[in-house]
Amino acid sequence: MIENKQETIVAGIRASGKLHIGNYLGALKDFVSLPNDKTKTCFFFIADLHALTTPFEPKVLKDTVLDVTATYLAAGLDINKCVFFPQSQVLEHTELAWIFNCLLPLGELERMTQYKDKILQHKESINAGLLTYPALMAADILIYKGQSVPVGDDQVQHVELARVAARKFNNRFGKTFFEPKTYMQKPLRIMSLSDPAKKMSKTGDEALLLDDSPEEISRKLKKAVTASEPGKKSAGVENLFLLLEHFGTEQEIAGFRDLQKNETLKFSELKETLANNISGYFAEFREKKKELLAKPDFLAEVLGDGAAKARTVAGETLLEVKQKIGLL
Ligand code: TRP
Numbered sequence: 001m002i003e004n005k006q007e008t009i010v011a012g013i014r015a016s017g018k019l020h021i022g023n024y025l026g027a028l029k030d031f032v033s034l035p036n037d038k039t040k041t042c043f044f045f046i047a048d049l050h051a052l053t054t055p056f057e058p059k060v061l062k063d064t065v066l067d068v069t070a071t072y073l074a075a076g077l078d079i080n081k082c083v084f085f086p087q088s089q090v091l092e093h094t095e096l097a098w099i100f101n102c103l104l105p106l107g108e109l110e111r112m113t114q115y116k117d118k119i120l121q122h123k124e125s126i127n128a129g130l131l132t133y134p135a136l137m138a139a140d141i142l143i144y145k146g147q148s149v150p151v152g153d154d155q156v157q158h159v160e161l162a163r164v165a166a167r168k169f170n171n172r173f174g175k176t177f178f179e180p181k182t183y184m185q186k187p188l189r190i191m192s193l194s195d196p197a198k199k200m201s202k203t204g205d206e207a208l209l210l211d212d213s214p215e216e217i218s219r220k221l222k223k224a225v226t227a228s229e230p231g232k233k234s235a236g237v238e239n240l241f242l243l244l245e246h247f248g249t250e251q252e253i254a255g256f257r258d259l260q261k262n263e264t265l266k267f268s269e270l271k272e273t274l275a276n277n278i279s280g281y282f283a284e285f286r287e288k289k290k291e292l293l294a295k296p297d298f299l300a301e302v303l304g305d306g307a308a309k310a311r312t313v314a315g316e317t318l319l320e321v322k323q324k325i326g327l328l
């Protein structure tokens with residue numbers, strides 16, 4: 001059973017491809033450590049239903065869910081300390097989403113910036129799910145009576161809409177939900193290796209992926225943009241130092257900074273140190289993930305068990321909601 005702790009955290013994990021070290025440092029690492037806080041009850045789910053709002057391939061979707069699961073487990077998520085499951089296996093999410101669809105004003109949904117961006121991007125296939133996406137997200141959070149929601153800045157507006165849904169419901173049918181707050185993850189900007197003016201994203205050689213082999217890591221770092229002279233600071237060089245702050249020892253950081261001051265820094269040495277450290281840091285991760293991916297049945301079982309736990313809580317909330325609105 002799930003104990004009642006002081007604070008309920010709900011987080012949806014995008015069901016999208018491989019993660020890079022910017023994702024790791026900015027989000028995954030915190031996710032993995034949050035459940036160790038005994039005052040928090042954590043519900044983490046893979047937002048596979050939200051993935052249907054943009055073009056997808058069934059086989060890829062299925063593999064992605066298993067890959068995300070293996071990634072989180074390999075990164076150290078303790079499934080005995082949190083509830084971890086795929087959104088689509090807890091039907092209560094969609095039922096509550098429908099109720100919120102009937103409660104939220106169309107205008108509120110239409111003014112969401114993500115919706116406005118997406119309908120420009122996917123001109124040929126503007127499905128209704130793109131519009132009602134935040135109603136499902138509100139349901140994801142409120143079905144567990146969530147209080148805090150760790151998200152990046154692009155999702156803040158959606159959490160505000162979840163507050164609107166909670167407020168409207170409470171006003172009309174009696175106090176049921178908390179108005180959830182965003183729990184901002186530390187704004188960490190790891191930049192692209194090949195174009196340090198923009199944030200690291202998942203394409204080409206600009207990103208170090210968690211799954212990259214030591215050879216890949218080394219190859220990509222070798223190509224990373226630096227500066228024309230050893231002492232010079234540039235966005236590329238500072239980005240490498242930012243990585244060193246996360247993956248280097250105090251000594252290494254101080255040592256390379258000194259060399260930079262003296263204008264004797266060799267970028268190739270900085271890159272080599274980084275490549276060794278980053279490869280070493282993720283060695284266990286790579287190994288564990290490989291083992292997990294070789295056991296898809298085990299991964300499916302983990303997800304199924306998580307969904308069963310989630311349903312006990314979601315079912316109670318839905319019962320209360322249905323009674324309050326006159327469906328039961
Ligand atoms: N929309 C979120 C994203 O793109 C994922 C998500 C779905 C989510 N439901 C959620 C996040 C509920 C927090 C709470 O990242």
